[in-house]
Amino acid sequence: MRAVWLREFGGPEVLVPGPAPDPVPGAGQVLIEVAHANLTFVETMFRATGFGPFARELPLIPGNGVGGTIAEVGPGVDPALVGRRVVSSTGGTGGYAERVAVAHDAPLPVPDGLPLDQAVALLADGRTALMLVRAAGLRAGERVLVEAAAGGVGSLLTQLVTAAGARVVAAAGGPRKVALLRGRGLDVVIDYRQPDWPDRVHAATGGLDVVFDGVGGPIARAAFDLLDPGGRMLSFGLAGGTWADLPAEVAAARKVTLLRPSAPPHELRALTEQALAEGAAGRLRPLIGQRFPLERAADAHAAMQSRATVGKTLLDLP
Structure with a gap:
């Protein structure tokens, strides 16, 4: 072969x-x-x-x-x-x-009606996105920043956050990705390659309740600084090359919870089944x-x- x-x-x-x-x-x-x-x-x-x-x-x-x-x-x-x-x-x-x-x-x-390529696209990214949203405990009306929102996990997170009734701020690197996200119906899209991107997020939201960090490094640190007390920061990727440098004592002083969710194999399997079912129903579009x-x-x-x-x-x- x-x-x-x-x-x-x-x-x-x-x-x-x-x-x-x-x-x-x-x-x-x-x-x-x-x-x-x-x-x-x-x-x-x-x-x-x-x-x-x-x-x-x-x-x-x-x-x-x-x-x-x-x-x-x-x-x-x-x-x-x-x-x-x-x-x-x-x-x-x-x-x-x-x-x-x-x-x-x-x-x-693979459920009937779900194309095989879409099922493969949901295999790892779908369960990850569902696990992150579950761990975040999202509430309607919360302000949520999704980094790397044009990526596989990030694009699914924007859909799940919207479905939960929260307000999405999508962040991506470069004009092509920004245009793609706007074309997918997202209203607040920020290019984090622009030096003033944190100011733009703050102007649009007044602060954040949740950050889904798929980039790490300095981008993640800047996003952390936008969180209000009681906020949650969930790290799932390091597209920037390194995890964010966020000491636990700094987060505690800011009253921000740092999370890097994981799940045992049987839960990951159940989350994958859920992602496939959501894809078949048209509620999750990879x-x-x-x-x-x-x-x-x-x-x-x-x-x-x-x-x-x-x-x-x-x-x-x-």
Whole structure:
């Protein structure tokens, strides 16, 4: 089968397409014929440095999320699963390939009416966005800043915050992303590459109750300074390269709660199921900003790393 290999850590060019043995589903496993592979920012960090939650033994086929059709089952698995459209985590590796074998209980069925590519776009980002909104305990009328609002998680957060009755301030980097967000119906959109962006947020809101921090670094610190007492700051990404430097004692003095939510596997699975259901019902619309064929995984990583992408980036397999 066709696959993409990582044989050394480094720049995007270390992702090299090549042949790989066809996986065979073992006892308790299913084989997924992959139509779309999900790409996440943490995968670009892992490729560059080996940092992240994935196993470091090289060589390996990267990729932690796929969508496709169950093509075969191993011993002890219900053959009725063959032909089912599913999305699935892979356990950390194997996703950048035409086929992948996973435990039979890893895949989630894709609801009728939800296109498979949208389901893949919701696989990781949807559950993350739902987890963040749940942890924030949003209340109607609150003023909420979503950083990296043109990204995969951020674009979903803007929808969930609006649905909760809160007021969204969307922040993104550069005029292209600002225009995209305005085109998606958001009224208050700020370009955080402009030096006066905190002043603009304050002028529009008078202060903030919640910040969803997907950028980190100085942007996050400036957003923190806009929070009123009793505010909450939830960090979910570091597109800027580093987490925000926010000492706990400073937050306590400001009466701001700092949160970096997580959840055990069974809760993440339930959140993914919820995201898929919301997508099927049309209440959660993932933004798929760019697609690459499998062989151009290196180009996909380069685009994500340069922050030139919007929404979700997918690898498409014919």
